[in-house]
Amino acid sequence: MAVAEATSQGAGPKVSSLTGLDMSHIKLCPAIAFNQIIGGRYKLHILCVLNRGASRYGEIGRSLLHGGLGRPIAPRILSRELRQLEERGLISGAVLSVVPRRVEYRLTERGRAMLPILAEIIRWGASGAHEEMMIRTKG
CATH class of the missing domain: 1.10.10.10 (Winged helix-like DNA-binding domain superfamily/Winged helix DNA-binding domain)
Structure with a gap:
């Protein structure tokens, strides 16, 4: 997943550079999760x-x-x-x-x-x- 910046704790990206959405609350990359689900x-x-x-x-x-x-x-x-x-x-x-x-x-x-x-x-x-x-x- 393309990310603009990682959080200071290294827990994940703050904002997706692909969508511009806030991703700070997400623990698992949505692309990886989608692949695991589907x-x-x-x-x-x-x-x-x-x-x-x-x-x-x-x-x-x-x-x-x-x-x-x-x-x-x-x-x-x-x-x-x-x-x-x-x-x-x-x-x-x-x-x-x-x-x-x-x-x-x-x-x-x-x-x-x-x-x-x-x-x-x-x-x-x-x-x-x-x-x-x-x-x-x-x-």
Whole structure:
């Protein structure tokens, strides 16, 4: 995180040079915290899927197949990503009263608060810059 000045106790920056915001009350860099909260291969995509409305496990998995690199997500990994998003309060799962048991996931208020960040990432990606970077790292 870009900072203009550190506090005299070395506890952290006073003002972010990136945003100009007072950061003296922050203990953990927000960029590091964001990465720890949303880090993982599929979490951002899951939030994008749920932006369209509530979805069941299988629908989310199929969406990841089509929106990713064409490889299916392992059920164990999808379950883990959904569980972590639930634990962090970004999504909620409601068990539907059907047999077999099905869970419908939706964004929480906290999850909806992430949508402007996702929108900016998608705007950046619309330029195609990410594809050029991905090609360079494969070679």
